[in-house]
Amino acid sequence: MGLTETSTAPRDVVRRQYLASAAGDLDALRATLAPDVEWTEMAGFPLAGTYRTPEGVTSNVMTRLAEEWEGWAAHDDTYVVDGENVVVLARYTAAHRGTGKELNVRVAHHFVVRGGLIVRFEQFVDTALVRDAATA
Template sequence: MGLTPEDFAVSTAPRDVVRRQYLASAAADLDALRATLAPDVEWTEMTGFPLAGTYRTPEGVTSNVMEVLGRDWSDWTAHDDSYVVEGENVVVLARYTAKNKATGKAMNVRVAHHFVVRGGLIVRFEQFVDTAQVAEAARVD
């Protein structure tokens, strides 16, 4: 079940834009997620994370990050627990939960995300995560 356009037209406040991104991700609604991203978005997954690197464009982000996570992990969810907002900067303290499809191992790892939102769109994202815990869940014994 996808989100409706009304879910994304409510507010351009940075916190609200970031929250809609999490809701779209949790619903696996990639069109809605792309609608939160600027055309020139820079999305950086941390060094050591399975998808490490910087991805550009909304399509680049969803095809290289969200689609791959969905392919390799069952029930991948980023739980946005708390927000710290200062101007266009939004830091989210969160956690990832998922089960690796190849190993069957579950993970529950704390994470911090830094977003920059301008003009109602996410222009930059940077992930901070304990990559060792993610790697352990993906490691075949």
């Protein structure tokens, strides 16, 4: 099945989230998130913590990334799907606005999708590489 706006297949929901993020469409991104979503940025990451609600996720993660990084992008390339679990291997690219240093780091994201919405997200990334790019 191809990606459609209405597909509730876990892979399609997660893919819509990446496309919305890439387009800077926070309304579309929030539409992929459950009202009680738990979104966890890894310990050691600049935005480490668990955020709840679609608005909480976009204001505390996506908006802040755009403020701190030029061209922040998550390039999703490999999907592993097991029922409601979707693991995506991806790459972050950006330039830190304060240091000008480039970031190019591999990441893994674990999503849980229920009822056509993302209910949980967990990020895995080499936080030292992110910190190095953000440090003068």
